[in-house]
Amino acid sequence: MPKQEKKSSKEITKLTEIIEKLANNKTLEPEYCDHALSENYKGYFSFVPTQARGNQKKGGSIVLLSRFDLAVQALSKNWKQNIRILRNWAQSKGWVKKTKNDGPEVWGLQQNGIFFWRIKIKPEVSTRQGLESSSQKPRFDARLNDKGTYINPFSGQTGNRSMGTHLDLE
């Protein structure tokens, strides 16, 4: 394996290890300079990869990960594949991804400066007491309009809100 390729493969392995740690709520080693972010970066995680530490003062190479990115990293291949299918389905409908959001990935219609959501992809699981058991799994909500018509894009079944929310991503 050429030297450059070998180095790059090592860096990716390290990066994957860090992401897995963050996804599992583990603390990073001090050398990665993990720290809380605010304002525009609220809800994101940041760390400095080993090879970039020397460049940090020059303002480069800080890796930013959103809650969504972290949650997706922890998912199985099947789940990730289903997220890709949902994104493609949304694009086929002419829907756009909402630009700034530190929670679920939201797709929908943008009309006259107003955003009307159609799909919310929620890979983050929650064990908060009171929430339905479906919140303990990666899930999504999908609807065809804002008049109460929901859909499961995988089965094509349409129905009311209770049918089209908290759908299992698997």
Add this chain to the structure above:
Amino acid sequence: MQTLEQVRKLAAILMDPTTTLTEKDDAAINLGEFDESEALTALIAATQSEVKEEMVLASIGESIAQIWIRLDNFDSTLFNQLPREAQREAHSLIQANRSEWLLNEKQPKMTVRLTHTRNQKNLVAQLWCENEQWGEISHKQGELELDIYPKSNGHPWNLKYEDVVNVITEAKDKLPERANFPLRAYYEHRVAAA
């Protein structure tokens, strides 16, 4: 009793500033499934305090409308006080299921205002519904033209036919025939005519 406990837990999630956006959204959706008055109270309280995120407000609005429709009990005062994002969602769901509730809403007042355009050359008649302009009538190349503006919340205008016809007629009557009629001269003309 168990149900009430669950509603309280969901309400606490919605009001907790440390809750993630995903959890808040789930809680707002779940609350829409309950008939208990505490669920509605929690949703309304959330719109008036902690919740500011557009996505969660939309879910809250949909939940509120869902409960109103299921219980057949609409509250127009609360509806009018909802934040824009929540009201938009509630409006869409009500429009699709119980549009008569929106027709019974207090009819907004329509007015005509005569004003000069920015370049101060033409006199135009602006058509207002309460404090939002929905149209403008002006002379263009010897003919009367009506421009219709979109509603600021993105929904269609829902106005009484008679009111629209009356206000357009009033605007047409008030607007002088000449396209570049100076405002001062117009008023002098009106005074003289009176």
